[in-house]
Amino acid sequence: MSEKKHRVSRRQFLTYTLTGVGGFMAAGMLAPMVRMALDPALEAGADSDFVSIGLSEDELSEEPQRVDFTVELDDGWYQSEQTQSAWVFRNGDEVMALSPICTHLGCTVNWGTNEDNPEEFFCPCHFGRFERDGTNIPGTPPTRPLDVYEVEVRDGMIYLGQINQRD
Numbered sequence: 547m548s549e550k551k552h553r554v555s556r557r558q559f560l561t562y563t564l565t566g567v568g569g570f571m572a573a574g575m576l577a578p579m580v581r582m583a584l585d586p587a588l589e590a591g592a593d594s595d596f597v598s599i600g601l602s603e604d605e606l607s608e609e610p611q612r613v614d615f616t617v618e619l620d621d622g623w624y625q626s627e628q629t630q631s632a633w634v635f636r637n638g639d640e641v642m643a644l645s646p647i648c649t650h651l652g653c654t655v656n657w658g659t660n661e662d663n664p665e666e667f668f669c670p671c672h673f674g675r676f677e678r679d680g681t682n683i684p685g686t687p688p689t690r691p692l693d694v695y696e697v698e699v700r701d702g703m704i705y706l707g708q709i710n711q712r713d
């Protein structure tokens with residue numbers, strides 16, 4: 547049985563060593579950068595958390611009431627608080643929460659402020675009108691309904707989640 551000698555030249559040794567050490571150092575530097583770049587995307591689900599609006603189900607009626615509440619925003623690098631609003635009311639058996647942002651050009655809608663149509667949401671900017679359930683009224687500028695919040699009732703208290711657009 548012949549024994550082959552595998553000799554590594556000095557040049558090969560240096561090439562292997564530098565490639566290995568260089569690769570190890572590059573991975574060590576890139577890993578935190580990749581994690582930092584992807585982290586907010588991986589935690590995007592946090593946006594769908596529900597927050598209490600400090601209102602109980604018993605305090606609701608069929609008359610929409612405006613509620614302001616605070617949402618904590620965490621985009622991965624910064625934490626901040628933002629005040630949001632919703633028109634909340636009882637709609638049959640369900641609790642409904644509508645965004646007050648007009649779907650025409652973003653003004654704020656109010657309930658019952660149009661003397662001619664007191665049972666509607668009204669946008670004063672261009673006289674946009676919406677039914678009580680947020681459906682846009684044809685012939686007025688908005689072309690789609692008001693956005694709706696996801697709603698949960700926990701122990702009688704109302705929690706709102708993310709806002710969803712309707713067609």
Ligand code: FES
Nearest residue numbers: 648650651669674
């Ligand atoms: S912004 Fe509301 S009708 Fe134009």
